[in-house]
Amino acid sequence: MTFTTRPEITGTFGAVASTHWIASAVGMRMLELGGTAADAAAAMGFVLNVVEPHLNGPLGDMPAMIWLAGADAPQAICGQGVAPLGATVEHMRSEGLTAIPGSGLLATVVPGAFDGWMLMLRDHGRLPLRTVMEPAIHYARAGHPILARAAGTIAGLARFFEDEWPTSHATWLPGGMAPKAGALFANLVLAETWERLLTEAEAVQGGREAQIEAARRAFYKGFVAEEIDRWMREACVMDAAGARRKGVLSGEDMAAWQAGYEPAQSVDYHGWEVMKPGFWSQGPVFLQTLRLLEGLEVDPSRPAGFIHVVTEAMKLSFADREAFYGDAPGDWPRAALLERAYAGSRRGLIGERASLEQRPGRPSGFEVLAEAAIARAQRETEAKGVGAGEPTMAHLSEKRGDTVHIDAVDRWGNMVSATPSGGWLQSSPVVPGLGMPLNSRAQMFWLDPGLPSSLVPGTRPRTTLSPSMARGPDGTRLAFGTPGGDQQDQWQLIWFLRLVHQRLNLQEAVDAPLFHTAHFQGSFWPREVRPGHLMVEPAVGEAVIADLRARGHDVEVAAPWTVGRLTAASRGADGLLRAAATPRLMQAYAIGR
Template sequence: MTASAYTPPPAFTTRPQLTGTFGMAASTHATATAVAQAVLERGGNAFDAACAGGFVLHIVEPHLNGPGGDLVGLFQPADAAAPTVLMGQGAAPAGATISHFRGEGLDLVPGAGGLAAAIPAAVDAWLLLLRDHGTWSVADVVAYAIDYADDGHPLLPAAAATIGRVADLFRDHWTSSAELWLVDGRVPAAGDLHRNAAYADVLRRVAAAAGQAEDRTVGIDAARAEWRRLLTDACAFLSRPHRHSSGTDHVAVLTPDDLIDAPARYETPMSVPFRGRTVFKADAWSQGPALLEALRILEPLPEADLDPSTLTGAHTVIEVLKLVLADRDAYFGEGADAGPLLSDAVIASRRAEIGDRASSRWRPATLPGAGPWEPPLRQEGASAAGTGEPTVDRTGATRGDTCHIDVVDRWGNIVSVTPSGGWLQSSPTIPSLGFCLGTRLQMCWLDDASPAALRPGDRPRTTLSPTLVHDGTTRIAMGTPGGDQQDQWQLPMLLRMLVGAYTAQQAIEAPTLHTAAMVDSFWPRTWDPIGLVAEERLDDAVLTGLAERGHRVTRAGEWSLGRLSAVGIDRGTGILWGAANPRGVQGYAAGR
């Protein structure tokens, strides 16, 4: 196999792909990366480093994730034969029934407000990973986050802008959020130091609970229990009516009984081969199997059809994404089996559906004995909002993005985690905790026929979708924020790396695109059957050609789509590498 059919990778990148032999970290925020690398320098392993960086992400990217949210991870200890899924997606509370939401006058789960809160699971997942695969104490891991919460961290421009967009909602309805995020009633400026004394105290109490036990495992389990006990404050606070994105007021249904059991656990990933490699994803309670299906459809096609920088390649990738995302919306959910969608017969039939023109129909696969569930197709024109950046208005309507971190160490441990939820604009801040709860239940349907229906005890089908890749002796960890775009942006990166011979940094920086022709996982859940969003650095002839083929092309700026990062290790040579996204001048890799 050669890459001769491809446009050569760009010789210039805005930053180098880092290489070394000691350790590498890459994330969506430079401070989290620096903290993870600092942990490696102090003798911690990749899991200690990822956990420390993960807690810092709560402070430095509060508009993109929070302690009350969720996460999905993939990791592989150096001595393990295969990766494991770190499952940090909480389930629907016992009171989160379709009948209850319908009784509240709702036809969709709101995108903001405590009624949309799943059981918080992110912090429990970080502590579970630390307990079983890290080496550090809870106190040492959270010390960095405590320092930033106490002493302050400069607000990102995007965080300040998010606060500005939701300031009226805070002033008029979510006054506890106004007390935390507004300064004497005004919107803070980008670069202002933001402090969060309440969250610093929460972390101290969690660390203290762990420190009371002589046995490390017992201590971390005590910390997990203390965390769940502290969360009962959220149940009491959100039991008051408050504004939701529906424009109406409701109370949350989360109760202390929902917090009795620890929500995080480990699971076995799904995987497919792709041109001599193996790609691993979480199961169909995430959107991960859609990427696996796309790779299987694309694998035997000519290399020219796999180049996202060409007209044929871009069109092919977009049309395949439409197919697999329709399958996601028709078949994915808690307990769903994505295996049939990866069967040879289904893959061949899906491949045959790729046409020369942009499809305008929602086309899920037909599976033996299992008809597709059809979601409501609320049509809306494409826009740059498809980039996943958070937007809100005073009613509480909200879109939140996500963050990501990858770490590999000199021993060969590797981990990729995508934390999200609990954005500062998700729901009212709980004053005693210094954070709010997430709104992942908005991904559930109020239709019991749906595989992703709202059901007590079931996890909402999440968009969080990190990736691990095996390539002989090489292991790669990667991921991105972006909601419905997470696997859409990872697919061109993987094709460029695994077929086009790009380095990870070149693949991250290359211009990308995605389809809007999927049912949005976020409230108000619209779709655009021919919408396509692309960076303008794609050749003008490609963008014009896509429009001529029937795609409605939104040019989203030159550097606007994707916040990918990745790390890798060649276990044969011991060489490590790291790469991160330059878009937004926020994500960084570090290592040596």
């Protein structure tokens, strides 16, 4: 019998899963009120802003996938904001920078999460905006039991906040005292911000759609944007590169941007079709790796071989990510990266020994990009400075965050997978009068010109955020994802392969041992590279660990039950709903009936 920590949740009415139990309960409440998966997901997203402020915030980012009942394929929603007009390579160089810091104001792009949620609610929700946002307002005003990791993050930054970011000190250490784990913690200023936004929205004549449009205006052209613009003109704060610098985000930048829909990227694998956001995310890494693996032996019942071949395939796909992914203007070879012929040309690079090299492909005409990616990886092998910019659990540091994830499916068959992030309390100071910090997603841009991921005003950073959807051979529709920065598409892939090849249920696959590599170029400050690195959970067994070391992997054994924060929800062709959530870190929950 396969080990599992919890039952796989099943039912026919609705199911939700998220990385915090309170958010999951709120999502289920929306379904009970007659809301759709969009209503449930958005309500969960706003609550997660409050109860996991070290992992995401209202001024962060929110890529999502939404699959409507009756639609043949999902769409991606891009809640990823763009670089401000003043964010140029020349400006960053003039500040003495060779890389964008992982914290502070220069790392800020246009906040995208709020508009992403509003777009989803306007087009696919049913409930009034106040109904969706009221739970978050309640927990911001009345307080919530603060997580131990959030409390630890605040305590570890108390002196820095006091000396350098006084607005954050006032917000996160009320009365000068860091909160204790499990104690009630409130953010009254944030509650007031949301109340003001709702009051302005409800003053507009018309129905829920008109109110949602009014909320979008209040956020991006009204008082929220005005407060951000006013503060950014004067603020000069310490960042991860060790200097006090001003930011460049303006109210004009916010007013010029809106969230939007995009077609999903997809590949087929052993009868499944897997869908991801585009090449401005790291999602296609998952798809590229599936293409590589479909011509190899993938057998999770033989763990050493399974871990080795999957890790080596991921190394190749992530090398391509660094060479070819991004949003900068240019004719990049992205379509070729998902073709079987291209995977076939790369598959022979996977051998019996762990690779210690960065090996991007060389599609015809793009050899220079591949060489540039290799050169960057060599340049960034040493960590530079101290930052709070890497949300990868890294590993379980109190000063580094993570992300959150949400899955929802309603009684009609609508599904959402969303991965909100950014706006971490440890990465940017709180904006006065709003109760929320800005994001630091611009750290993913490179300051080398002419690359797909070069800093260009008006373009999106190549984010790690990567929600997922899939359709099985029997018609099952699946929404899934995880926090974890560069690890997101590693943990999701491993989980999915167990689902396909071992035929585990959602919870069994979540509970199975996880692993990941940091072999490739990291996305976050200080952009570290660790050739041959492989982290595994000890549950794989000592014999497997010894085998992997013998193959040349630089194995790091994680503490038990600490790798990955996967959640998932599905709907079978017969209407049966399922959901699962990781027991790791004892936060995530799936709820359904």
